[in-house]
Structures are given as structure tokens and as C-alpha cells.
Amino acid sequence: MSEPQRRDGRLGVGIIGAGRVGPVLGAALAGAGHALTGITSGSDDERVSAVLPGVPVLDAVEVVRRSELVVIAVPHEQLPGLVAGIAEVGGWQLGQLVLHTDPAHGIDVLRPAAERGAIPLAVHPAITFTGTSIDLRQLQAGYAAVTAPAAVLPIAQALAVEIGCEPVVIAEADRAAYADAIETVTAFSRSIIAQSTTRLRAIGVENAGGYLSALVQSSVEDALRRASDPPPLV
Known part of the structure; x- marks a missing residue:
């Protein structure tokens, strides 16, 4: 080509x-x-x-x-x-x-x-x-x-x-698995945040999204750092 x-x-x-x-x-x-x-x-x-x-x-x-x-x-x-x-x-x-x-x-x-x-x-x-x-x-x-x-x-x-x-x-053969990984992390993140903000609003926290913002970002960053660490030697 x-x-x-x-x-x-x-x-x-x-x-x-x-x-x-x-x-x-x-x-x-x-x-x-x-x-x-x-x-x-x-x-x-x-x-x-x-x-x-x-x-x-x-x-x-x-x-x-x-x-x-x-x-x-x-x-x-x-x-x-x-x-x-x-x-x-x-x-x-x-x-x-x-x-x-x-x-x-x-x-x-x-x-x-x-x-x-x-x-x-x-x-x-x-x-x-x-x-x-x-x-x-x-x-x-x-x-x-x-x-x-x-x-x-x-x-x-x-x-x-x-x-x-x-x-x-x-690889071409791995695109389905890749898409599943992407969908899992995005859908799960949205679901968990939606559940948490709903519960906070129920107990009177008006700006539930803002309240969770720093917590969610720091938690995700920590999880990503842990995921990037090399596996321990056996």
C-alpha cells in the first residue's frame, strides 16, 4: 500500500x-x-x-x-x-x-x-x-x-x-480484552461514585461530588502507583 x-x-x-x-x-x-x-x-x-x-x-x-x-x-x-x-x-x-x-x-x-x-x-x-x-x-x-x-x-x-x-x-487478537478492561474501569468508577454520592446526599451532604473529589483522586492515584510497582520477587 x-x-x-x-x-x-x-x-x-x-x-x-x-x-x-x-x-x-x-x-x-x-x-x-x-x-x-x-x-x-x-x-x-x-x-x-x-x-x-x-x-x-x-x-x-x-x-x-x-x-x-x-x-x-x-x-x-x-x-x-x-x-x-x-x-x-x-x-x-x-x-x-x-x-x-x-x-x-x-x-x-x-x-x-x-x-x-x-x-x-x-x-x-x-x-x-x-x-x-x-x-x-x-x-x-x-x-x-x-x-x-x-x-x-x-x-x-x-x-x-x-x-x-x-x-x-x-495486537488485533487482544482488542476485545483491551476493550473489556477499559469498560470495566470506567463503568465501575462511575457506579461506585454514584453510590457514594447518593449516600452522602441522604445524610445531608449537599455537595457530595465536591466532598469526594480529593479523596477519589488521591485513592485512584495511590491505586495506580501500586499497580505500576514491579511485582515482588518470589
């Missing part, structure tokens, strides 16, 4: 998905010097325009047509059909980079694009997105799970770095 043409090392980047993830990644890539070609419409175009002022709102096929790198940030259940649908209308281009952000999928879900000569990449930034510029700071402290064919793995890793993350390679 050939690499897409570059303008002074920069790419024309299109975003499919105007939820919390796509616009932020577009802003991060624009900050790294890439040119944004367009983004699809979403449920909150006002928020998107605040994050990506002046970026054209286009349909998905037009975004693909204009872009050297297409970032797909759509819900898990929509991804396979979207990729296949664009392939059916001849949207994907030879040498075009196609990157999705779903934690559970590797590159196999991008097969319809790859069969038409596109270069498949899977990059999942491991943060909880708010959909605002606040996320750009979180990306700078985060990691990203990267899956790609061996020949183009450095491209996927470089793009992860450009959005601010440290890349960690995850």
Missing part, C-alpha cells in the same frame, strides 16, 4: 463523527499542523463549531473524498456499517489513511476500506472525553491503544503522539 501524498509533511484530515471524540481529535491534529477538510454534522453543532471554528460541515462521503486522513469516531455499533457503506459507493481512496477510535475493534473492521487500497489504523485514546477543549490537556497525559499492519504501525504511533498520547501497541 502506498502512503498518501503529503503537503510539507502535513495531511488533509476529515472527521466522521461529531460527538465528544471526533471534534477534539480534529483540534489536536490541527494543533499539530494538519489541515482540517471537514466534519460530519452531529447533535450539537454549536459545541463542535466552538471546538473547530470554520471547519466545513459535510456528509461522510464528501469528507472522505476531500481527505488524506479520515478519522472515524462513531458509536461502536455504527462503525462496521459506516465503513462498508462508504466502500459500496466507492468512497475510500488508494493510499488514504483511515483511522477509527473504537476500543473494541482493531483493523479488521476497516477491511472494506483496506480492500480498496486505504491504510487501516486503530487508535483509541484512553481518556474519558467531554467533547470540549478541556480534553486536549487530558490527552497530553494519556495513552493510546494502537493497532495497525506492521508496515504502517509507525504511522499509527506517530498520529497517536501528534494528538498528545503515548502509543501502546495492542
Whole structure:
């Protein structure tokens, strides 16, 4: 597979998905010097325009047509059909980079694009997105799970770095286990905090979230430090 043409090392980047993830990644890539070609419409175009002022709102096929790198940030259940649908209308281009952000999928879900000569990449930034510029700071402290064919793995890793993350390679066969780990930690954290704040409110603590903030952050940081410690020698 050939690499897409570059303008002074920069790419024309299109975003499919105007939820919390796509616009932020577009802003991060624009900050790294890439040119944004367009983004699809979403449920909150006002928020998107605040994050990506002046970026054209286009349909998905037009975004693909204009872009050297297409970032797909759509819900898990929509991804396979979207990729296949664009392939059916001849949207994907030879040498075009196609990157999705779903934690559970590797590159196999991008097969319809790859069969038409596109270069498949899977990059999942491991943060909880708010959909605002606040996320750009979180990306700078985060990691990203990267899956790609061996020949183009450095491209996927470089793009992860450009959005601010440290890349960690995850094998295609391990993406399901990776997604399960991510879902476990996010769902469990939300559930426990919801339970605790409900109990505090019940005994009259009005700002339960604020009350727990420092405790939760310090507890999580301590747990992460312990998890990062080398295992004891037997």
C-alpha cells in the first residue's frame, strides 16, 4: 500500500463523527499542523463549531473524498456499517489513511476500506472525553491503544503522539480484552461514585461530588502507583 501524498509533511484530515471524540481529535491534529477538510454534522453543532471554528460541515462521503486522513469516531455499533457503506459507493481512496477510535475493534473492521487500497489504523485514546477543549490537556497525559499492519504501525504511533498520547501497541487478537478492561474501569468508577454520592446526599451532604473529589483522586492515584510497582520477587 502506498502512503498518501503529503503537503510539507502535513495531511488533509476529515472527521466522521461529531460527538465528544471526533471534534477534539480534529483540534489536536490541527494543533499539530494538519489541515482540517471537514466534519460530519452531529447533535450539537454549536459545541463542535466552538471546538473547530470554520471547519466545513459535510456528509461522510464528501469528507472522505476531500481527505488524506479520515478519522472515524462513531458509536461502536455504527462503525462496521459506516465503513462498508462508504466502500459500496466507492468512497475510500488508494493510499488514504483511515483511522477509527473504537476500543473494541482493531483493523479488521476497516477491511472494506483496506480492500480498496486505504491504510487501516486503530487508535483509541484512553481518556474519558467531554467533547470540549478541556480534553486536549487530558490527552497530553494519556495513552493510546494502537493497532495497525506492521508496515504502517509507525504511522499509527506517530498520529497517536501528534494528538498528545503515548502509543501502546495492542495486537488485533487482544482488542476485545483491551476493550473489556477499559469498560470495566470506567463503568465501575462511575457506579461506585454514584453510590457514594447518593449516600452522602441522604445524610445531608449537599455537595457530595465536591466532598469526594480529593479523596477519589488521591485513592485512584495511590491505586495506580501500586499497580505500576514491579511485582515482588518470589
